[in-house]
Amino acid sequence: MSVPETKQSAGTVPAAKLADRPDFHIIGEIVEAGSRVLDLGCGEGELLAWLVQNKNVVARGVEISALKVRKAIARGVSAYQGDLDEGLADYPDRAFDYVILSQTLQETRAPLHVLREMLRVGRRAIVSFPNFGHWTVRGTMLFTGQAPKTKLFPYDWYNSPNIHFLSINDFEDLCRDSGFPIARRYFLSGSSRIAVMPNLLAQTAVFLLG
């Protein structure tokens, strides 16, 4: 069937750009073209919009903030305003090739449940999080004796969205104890890859599970 051209004089959407988030670039590398992708906590849909344009994925997003959902839908992303936990429960098993949880694990109430659900509805899960074991965090704690407020964890203790603090080693332990198979690991400082002593030197970790 030949596909008709729609007049595109006004309102053409500009090419999606990946926000300045190094973990997005890794995720963009991992996801194969044409995959079905669910992004949990999709924010304003930057990652999904990029994946749609560049990898032709079938994209879905869940986001709790009405403002961010609006921005995501305005970007053309099929985003749903809802709670992450209940959102996952709705999906059938293996509904997606990839379920993404980018920089949000530390904000979830029940991280173990979320990870299990991700591996139920997705063939694979991609999880990225800021590393609480990074030397700047350790240094702040050691020298100030206060809840660390660093570039990586920029919030005051009383208004932080982060309710769990985990290091790379903590996550590795959890995966081992819970039987989550780790397919690949990526450790980043800024946008550079870290090869040695990631738990001390990496700011961000990206794990491919399943």
Place this chain on the structure above:
Amino acid sequence: MVVETRSAQFDSISLDSGATLAPVEIAYETYGHLNAARSNAILVTHAFTGDAHAAGISHESGKPGWWDNMIGPGKAFDTDRYFVICSNVLGGCQGTTGPGSTNPATGRPYAMSFPVITIRDMVRLQRMLVCSLGIERLLAVAGGSMGGMQALEWAVSYPEMVLAVLPIATTWRHSAQQIAFNEVGRQAIMADPDWADGNYYDSKPPGRGLAIARMVGHITYMSDESMREKFGRRLREKETFGFDFGVDFEVESYLRYRGNQFVSRFDANSYLYITKAEDYFDLTNGSGRLADAFRDVGTRFLVISFTSDWLYPSYQSQEIVRVLRRMNGDVAYCDLQSNYGHDAFLVDVAEQTEIVRGFLDSTARMGRTSPNKGAA
């Protein structure tokens, strides 16, 4: 943009009740231009008392359309890009065949001999119109309130004919509370002696009953907060209570004004027939299994609800969204913050514009790359 209401005639239409209407007429307006591929058409479906005049300035009345803030060049439904169609519903009284139309068999108005109609009947007639315009597939069907019911019905009845639907501030079946308010309106009309079993077309219409029905309706369209902001307890052109049963409060004055104004533009029998169609509306035909209704639906959905809408509360939209998600359908959903109650879809358009524009744009792009792309 000056627009004119046009009309299309068809020999007959078969209705859900088993009855047939012959002939049948439908009033409609269009905005923008149909492209050569006929792929940029959007049907906008109106709410209960709306009409075909959705946008632009009416050639006849000089008034703007009911969704003029959403439809036009550069607006949410951008008429520089899309060909937008809006028609008056079956059973209505603004150009489409309804109880006030002449029954060709008798030469007199149908009145209560008009067959009871359903939302699906309205959509069936819309489909006849769309086909007669040479359009095989709509880019989208969009509407709020009863218009949203029609949009949902389109997705279920003619999934192959619509790429996307935008049900706004609506429900997949009328609830007890919604039926209850409609019944109060109907009883107000039928209790008016001027109603005369519907045979008032040669005499005085049941204006008091219809006005009261409209007053109740207007209460349900607002929110506690919007009424408090708009009226509070302010008195109408007086400093103290009148100690009588004239108008004391602003809100009384407003409701009376709205009620009386409505009488001049709406037919009481249409009120009865259209509210009945709303009350019969159940996308699942009584089974309650929405997943069955959506079984063959590959349409994209943008579902919108409003936080202060208590007539069509957000949970009803969320039920739709949840079932579509369970089926891994393509659905976007947002519960927009607004204080305007159910009226929000007509008046609170800034945020609606933002998401409708983006959604339509991405649907148009999908339509080009993969026609009839179904649920994943």
